[in-house]
Amino acid sequence: MKLSFSVSVLLLCCVCCVKAITIESCPSANASIIAAQIEETITLTCIIDAGLDPSNQMELQWYRNGDLVDLKEENRLYRSSLCIQPITKEENGVIFTCQLKRDASVNSSVELYVQFAPDLNDTENILVEEESDVVLSCDVHANPAVTVVWKKDGEVLDLTTGSYKTTNNGITAQLSIPNIKRDIHQGIYICQVTSLVFGTRNKSFKMTVEDKTFKFPLEPMIAGLVVVACTIVLAIVSRLDKIKKCCKRN
Known part of the structure; x- marks a missing residue:
């Protein structure tokens, strides 16, 4: 009975030590999904559990699809905000995660659901x-x-x-x-x-x-002329000595 009570007290202490992180958004999220349309603005604010003493200076981190977001130093402690503007179609499905730097298990995430129409010309x-x-x-x-x-x-x-x-x-x-x-x-x-x-x-x-137009086979014709020209040049070169002798006799 004493062992069971000790274990219960230990578990309670562990739970009390774990601080939660909350992400507030504008527009508001629905089950961690934020619906928006292109050209709109989304604001995300990461807040540490109010029961935490801010003097502990717990640093926050933001990740966009697993990539660390660069934040100013004054935007990392106890409360941190992101402004996504303007929203583009490429943001659809992107996941933003806020977590404690010293304890990544304390985190919260939201996913963007961006609505957009097809881009059609007239x-x-x-x-x-x-x-x-x-x-x-x-x-x-x-x-x-x-x-x-x-x-x-x-x-x-x-x-x-x-x-x-x-x-x-x-x-x-x-x-x-x-x-x-x-x-x-x-x-x-x-x-x-x-x-x-x-x-x-x-x-x-x-x-x-x-109407269908007759297309002159220009490329084959050029290729044929090149072959004929090369043949003539080679023939002249091969008979160059004979031509020189004939010219000397004359």
Whole structure:
């Protein structure tokens, strides 16, 4: 009974010695997740448990995804703040951790959840020749993820006709069209993306199909002329002595 009581007292003392760290944020965190949008500002304030005597000068450290953040000396003791401005899409998923320098086990972390819409341009003019291939690209990098629909001349594109092929890796959505035909493929294409947060946004492609032009095989022709020239030069060099003798006789 005495042994059990001693162990309980020892555990209680250990718990009392452990000081907590709290991270306050603006905007406020929800279960250690801070939601924000790009161009906003996030302020993080790390506070040591109020039961700690500030005269002990316990030093605080901040880490960004495991990398130490450089802080001014006056921003390290007992209370430390970070200001993240402006928020960019690259900050999404970044984890900030505040800890005691002398005891890394005393720490607290928050994760940034940055919402952003895809970066879409208005209209892109495309001039292609018949029987050529074309790929239309649309930026769909967003958080939360978006849904993508391709349209042609205002109607949802029938992907079973025209040999269309679509791909989407979460960063770029593409519409591939091989062997372009004017009567089938010419028109206005729209990449329509829909977000639960930012609504619907579009990027348009105005495709004009022109007649196929005959392309003169310039490179093969130049290569052929070079070969002929080299052959003539070598022939002259190989017969140089004979040419000199003929000139002397004359």
